[in-house]
Amino acid sequence: MAKSFDVSPEKEGSMLNFFQRQLTQTPEVVQGVNLEGKTAIVTGSNVGVGLECSRRLLDLGLSKLVLAVRSEAKGQTALADLSKGRNLKEGAIVVWHLDHSSYDSVLSFVEKTKTLDRLDIVILNIGIMTTSPKPNPNTGHEETIQVNYLSMALLAILLLPVIKSKLPEQQGPSRITIVSSDASAWAKFKERNEVPLLPSFDRPGKMDMVERTFVSKLLGQFFLVELAKRVPPTVAIINASTPGMVHDSQISRDTAQTFSGKLAEVFRRRIGYTSTVGARMITDAAVKHGEETHGQYLNFQKVKPMAPIIYTAEGERIRDQLWKETMAEFSFAGAEDIIKDIRN
Template sequence: MSAQLEQKASYEATFAHNFWKQTLSRVPPIPTHTNLTGKTVLVTGSNVGLGLEAVRNVLRLRPSLVIMGVRSVDKGEKAAAVLRREFPDARIEVWELDMESFRSVQAFATRAERELDRLHVAILNAGLAKLKFERVEEGGRHEVTMQVNYLSTALLSLLLLPKLKPTTSSSEPGRLSIVNSGASLGMSVEDPGDERLLDSFDRPEKFDAFAYYGLSKLLVMMFVAKLAQMINPKEVIVNCTDPGATKGTAFFRNVNSWIMNIGVRAFMGLIGRRMPDASRIYLHSSLVLGEESHGSWTDWIIRCWPKTMYTDQGRKMSEKLWDETLEELKFAGVKGKLQNDT
């Protein structure tokens, strides 16, 4: 487990380690005995980039149903049409899911509750570089987009737990893998004192696009580590997965600066993985790694957490984040749902 890898945390947060991992290590193939026969798999953010390629990898393992959770159903159906031609026997459904809307997340979870007997694997993949400080209206107030994206991920994770649990004692545990980023490894969260931690990110004057992106991913890892303490891995195995820097994705589609675009392309050309390789990491985290990965940061092996999570300050902020998250999402009844699942 990541909790036992503190001694590696400082080195793994360095550029040198990341460069080595990206350029000199190779993502291993998925073991040939791996299959998804009779299982239902969800991949969110799956009409483009790594999400779409992950669906393609999943379909090769012959699941009974793949659900593509996408913001635009029209774009999702176009992507699904391509996949249906590649895999004519596959059953693929496109469901609407906007991760910047709590209402959309709740509607998606309600549909899953109504239409699915069980969800076996959920890969929550959604990533986009935001270069400007933005707020969206949620719950009758304006909140920072970074904050809403984190809370939506937490909300969807909690609402899907009942469907991920096995229906019989002999069934395999469900799998919940949340896509994260190594951008969080060197980040830390300042103690806001008496202020709410989530509110402390609503500071336009302190906004830095790359720092806020890394912080948002740190929050997700803190949430996953705490969530894992509340869930029996015999029922649901939850972890984070990191595909690393990847060529050809739509991640930087909002970057309008031609200078930055040139820099990004040059950087990705130097260290970026190919999408088929990077997306295969999703399957290692969600299918190949077992209970030992519960609550951990993973790719094809278990990695250490962001180094701040091993400190007293990091543990304190993790507890504060967990309490605030459950309080913020109480409108969806997540506390009772979590208690019923533990």
């Protein structure tokens, strides 16, 4: 994980630096890449950043796009939108059901990916922000942790054997890009000393759901580092990126109904990007860079530090603990065996 950055993790992760970037920088349009003949999956692709990443991939010549969405009806609307003005072959865009609230849905989705001829790009974009804690009816885990971290991590792991099986049809490794957030650095992460860690997120009671969203994204960064250590970049280059603050992504549609949420939306509209602009950073991470981004975080289309805790001794301890608990959580899917097989 050793990496030299042009800025310290503390400075990169500060709110002051974040707002300065947001106000003074605009990500560049992704171009100079030809995706003809390639296949991509984009999760959460019926609205916002996921939809706009999908649009840009098609603009770059992508031949096959899987829209992985919870609502197939909304997915069909997105398909119609993305198809406008394009001379696409039949089946160039397909809508497949994927519900991060259900491990069974993740398993079924992965089974379907085995029918693809190849799998070059995966953008893991699904995320939620809620106003109150809600236990997942299928797993008992708090829903934000379930959707934003656990099901995302399971999907990433289960796709690895599929990706490996498709490599003979491809020129070079596949790409997996996790949609992360600068807000990972702002998490207070009061649960950091809990052992075990995952059950600590499931305790009933009042909680700050914005903080919980930040923590869920931080867990994703811990996971990225550990996963990249175990997956050869010759199989898949795995990285993460952020769209920055986006005002039309709909991730805050629930919180926007509260008084504080409405105030935040006014602020977000003033300084936030459109999803079209924010998606440039995710698309860039997925198609423009090489092995140097494996296990790394990109911001404004350059490799930057993740949350400061990632690089500390405490962070190393948490990463190790979280990885072990995550593997135990996914024992029903044989996650540890999958990781071992991928390394061979």
